[in-house]
Amino acid sequence: MSAPSPRDLYTVDDMRRIDRAALDALGISGSELMRRAASDALRSLHRRWPQARRLRVHCGPGNNGGDGFLLGVLAREAGLQVDVVALADTSSGDAASARAAWVDAGGAVHAVDALHELPEPDVQVDALYGIGLNRAPEPTAAALIERINGAGVPVLALDVPSGLDADSGHCPGAVIRADLTVTFIADKRGLHTGRAADCTGVLELATLGVPADAFAQVAPDAHLLVADSLPPRRRHANKGNYGHVLVIGGGKGMAGAVHLAGEAALRAGAGLVSVATRVEHVGALNAARPELMAHGVDGPQTLQPLLERADTLALGPGLGQSAWSHALWLTALDSRKPLVLDADGLNLLAKEPRRFTAPAVLTPHPGEAARLLGRSVGAVERDRFAAARELAVRFDAVVVLKGAGSLVADPNGRLDVCPWGNPGMASGGMGDLLTGIVAALLAQGCDAWRAARLGVGLHARAGDLAACEGERGLLASDLLLPLRRLGNAVPCETDE
Numbered sequence: 486m487s488a489p490s491p492r493d494l495y496t497v498d499d500m501r502r503i504d505r506a507a508l509d510a511l512g513i514s515g516s517e518l519m520r521r522a523a524s525d526a527l528r529s530l531h532r533r534w535p536q537a538r539r540l541r542v543h544c545g546p547g548n549n550g551g552d553g554f555l556l557g558v559l560a561r562e563a564g565l566q567v568d569v570v571a572l573a574d575t576s577s578g579d580a581a582s583a584r585a586a587w588v589d590a591g592g593a594v595h596a597v598d599a600l601h602e603l604p605e606p607d608v609q610v611d612a613l614y615g616i617g618l619n620r621a622p623e624p625t626a627a628a629l630i631e632r633i634n635g636a637g638v639p640v641l642a643l644d645v646p647s648g649l650d651a652d653s654g655h656c657p658g659a660v661i662r663a664d665l666t667v668t669f670i671a672d673k674r675g676l677h678t679g680r681a682a683d684c685t686g687v688l689e690l691a692t693l694g695v696p697a698d699a700f701a702q703v704a705p706d707a708h709l710l711v712a713d714s715l716p717p718r719r720r721h722a723n724k725g726n727y728g729h730v731l732v733i734g735g736g737k738g739m740a741g742a743v744h745l746a747g748e749a750a751l752r753a754g755a756g757l758v759s760v761a762t763r764v765e766h767v768g769a770l771n772a773a774r775p776e777l778m779a780h781g782v783d784g785p786q787t788l789q790p791l792l793e794r795a796d797t798l799a800l801g802p803g804l805g806q807s808a809w810s811h812a813l814w815l816t817a818l819d820s821r822k823p824l825v826l827d828a829d830g831l832n833l834l835a836k837e838p839r840r841f842t843a844p845a846v847l848t849p850h851p852g853e854a855a856r857l858l859g860r861s862v863g864a865v866e867r868d869r870f871a872a873a874r875e876l877a878v879r880f881d882a883v884v885v886l887k888g889a890g891s892l893v894a895d896p897n898g899r900l901d902v903c904p905w906g907n908p909g910m911a912s913g914g915m916g917d918l919l920t921g922i923v924a925a926l927l928a929q930g931c932d933a934w935r936a937a938r939l940g941v942g943l944h945a946r947a948g949d950l951a952a953c954e955g956e957r958g959l960l961a962s963d964l965l966l967p968l969r970r971l972g973n974a975v976p977c978e979t980d981e
């Protein structure tokens with residue numbers, strides 16, 4: 486049994502099983518794990534803040550708090566000044582022993598309302614809640630979390646930023662905004678999606694020396710995407726080798742959506758890209774990007790010949806939901822071509838659900854996912870993993886649930902999480918780009934699972950490269966040239 490890969494992501498239940506395997510099968514005690522956690526976390530703290538001389542550790546009632554108490558003991562032994570604030574009485578077991586060790590070492594345990602009497606620390610340690618968080622922090626804990634966030638002092642979070650659900654990435658209430666999070670034993674899926682990006686800061690994994698055998702009975706629930714690109718092209722090639730994408734959309738006033746999707750498909754390597762749109766957009770499209778073959782279509786009859794020539798479809802950018810839109814949407818679906826469905830293509834699907842027989846990739850944002858599932862956006866965001874998986878099964882398609890930490894799920898339960906992207910990408914047209922990229926990868930021979938994962942990765946990494954000039958004011962078209970470089974695995978200056 487090999488040790489878990491850094492890409493492996495686990496649920497909280499998985500962590501409990503791994504923990505038990507480490508304790509039962511391998512005889513590693515909970516207190517020994519806690520000591521290792523404290524020791525590794527302190528080492529990370531020294532590495533990040535070598536000048537730190539005074540720590541303030543905030544301890545919760547469970548074993549996360551226990552980690553905090555033992556970190557305090559080790560820090561004092563290392564000559565640091567340490568103040569410990571306990572949120573509540575410490576529960577039993579290893580946490581209580583850790584608290585006793587702190588007191589036996591001469592440490593005081595301060596109540597929350599004595600905070601103002603304590604000297605200002607160089608670093609705050611968040612040991613309030615870890616994987617045991619099961620509801621929104623109560624008012625006292627919430628007030629303490631907001632005070633920690635507002636103190637203007639760096640924060641190291643132990644295992645999970647308190648208030649973040651390690652399973653879903655959802656925050657039911659107040660949440661710590663850490664500068665550094667050291668997570669223990671294995672990586673949790675909730676640390677990579679939803680609100681996690683706002684809370685974890687730099688994320689480090691401390692495996693605590695738990696041997697690979699402890700993972701033998703627990704399969705990872707998800708994986709982080711890897712930076713990938715398509716293989717170099719053969720010298721002897723022609724545009725027919727790289728597929729023909731047909732973008733269908735661009736309703737009234739929406740020419741830009743099909744332009745962006747079409748150009749993204751070209752930049753992602755499609756050999757030919759046609760656009761089926763309203764006749765009034767054709768001139769502008771041909772002028773803006775002559776490499777696109779723009780066609781005015783007024784209904785199924787004029788769309789049909791274009792469908793026959795295409796290898797894959799990008800159905801939905803700016804499509805709208807008019808009678809014209811619906812007629813094209815139905816005709817395109819009936820063609821049984823491999824496709825990417827986005828935007829109003831998804832909204833029409835929510836009204837007329839069907840399962841896909843040809844390879845299909847759906848790319849909903851949380852609102853479109855909510856409509857497809859018939860539930861609220863909040864419900865989708867409270868469990869993004871379940872929503873993405875349910876959509877994949879319901880429609881028998883690969884699903885990209887967009888948002889911070891986009892998820893890629895397939896009907897067989899596989900799920901990958903995108904570690905790249907930035908808030909600058911929350912702007913119009915970014916989704917159109919992704920649709921074109923994935924369609925181009927399908928056209929170049931990728932199956933739906935690979936096309937979605939590779940497309941999401943290229944799109945987000947291009948967004949990170951383009952954001953080097955700043956996230957505010959980042960435009961979708963700014964991603965097109967970085968996309969071309971990444972798609973060819975051309976080294977980029979910010980590659981680590």
Ligand SMILES: NC(=O)C1=CN([C@@H]2O[C@H](COP(=O)(O)OP(=O)(O)OC[C@H]3O[C@@H](n4cnc5c(N)ncnc54)[C@H](O)[C@@H]3O)[C@@H](O)[C@H]2O)[C@H](O)CC1
Binds near residue numbers: 548623
């Ligand atoms: N298992 C491991 O891999 C290791 C775990 N360690 C640390 O232990 C925590 C998990 O500890 P646990 O006692 O299960 O839970 P927490 O400390 O995260 O939570 C404390 C306790 O608080 C209760 N609770 C939950 N939510 C709330 C809330 N909103 N308000 C009030 N109280 C709440 C609940 O009963 C919890 O039990 C793990 O994260 C690691 O830090 C080991 O030290 C290292 C290996």
Ligand SMILES: [K+]
Binds near residue numbers: 549611615642646
């Ligand atoms: K914590």
